[in-house]
Amino acid sequence: MFFRLLLNTGRRFIYPFAPALSRGLEVPLAAITPIIAACQATSLLGLFSGPLADRLGYRRMMRAGLAMLAAGMLLCGLLPGYWPIFVGLVVASFGKTIFDPSIQAFIGRHVPYARRARVIGAVETAWAGSTLIGIPALGLIIEHIGLNSAFLLLAFLGAIGWLVIARVIPDDTPDPAGESRKVNIFAALPQLLRVRPAAGMLAFGFWISIANDSLFVVYGAWFEQSFLVSIATLGFSTVAIGAAELLGESMTAVFSDRLGLKKATVLGLCLAMLAYLLLPFIGRSLPLAMTGMFWIFLAFEFTIVTSFSLCTELMPKARATMMAGFYATGGLGRMIGVLLGGGLWQVGGIAAVAWSSAFFTGIGLLSLLWGLHGWKPGKG
16 A cells, blocks of 8 residues: 555646646646656556566566656656656656556455455555545645655655565566466557457446546536636545545445445446436536535446456456556546547536546446456456
């Protein structure tokens, strides 16, 4: 959880602190947008790092991810110019791309399927923790001792994590003659697409990511235009979304194993679709609109984290490859969702965005049901 908190904070802090970064670098705010896009695009490189983790061992790749966080943030702290910070943040973001599939594949290998959602749900609380703890703490550091000090602190903590992880995570270097050595690094996605359960889950992740990010990118404009909210109120809404994510992750840990992972994922999707459909009707006032957003992000986070647990069992001989492919297609969906959401907002306002999100979530549900039809744990 601690390692994930560091990596998530390193990836997410640039969003709220983009104005501070632009002032510190003396560049327009628009110049920060390419950095954010490049950081998100690193998820596509997981198609290569995932198979590499299956070949080399999950702990080794987790250490590589933390090393990249430390190196990237150190570059940002020591050379505070636009291009060094651009490169440093992308390197640190790639560290998260390497780390995340590896830790989940490690859990998939060592935790029985019947308890897997409990463990992955607990580890995934670090995603909400970055919003509720990591980013506010970093904000205090930036305010009192400067942006460069925040970079150097993250570099130091990343280096400590690189050292400590060798103590707390057992070595799991694969047998040189084992099946994992047969994974073709450059043919990862075609391999996944040939396995029906894997292909269904990749499509599921793609469509629900489009749905969620198309709404996420416009909800601030919706609040400002419809309810005339202040920046402080928008900031509070981000905290509410973080709380919804934390509750969704906690519910995964508590309930998903008991319900069954497939059933829990389907239930979460149905609740998310209902919340999207109702949002334009209930969002008549700011408190009701924030309540609607809270329930959407709660349902989405419960669904996505439960699906992580499900993904770790689809290809037991290539778990990191599967997880990296899932992250990559989800990242592609998020990029499309950001572009699509703005256009839908211009055409039809929040109703067009929310109902389109419900439609895309429905496609995700159909993809999940198609992919997992007849599949049972242990069939690979």
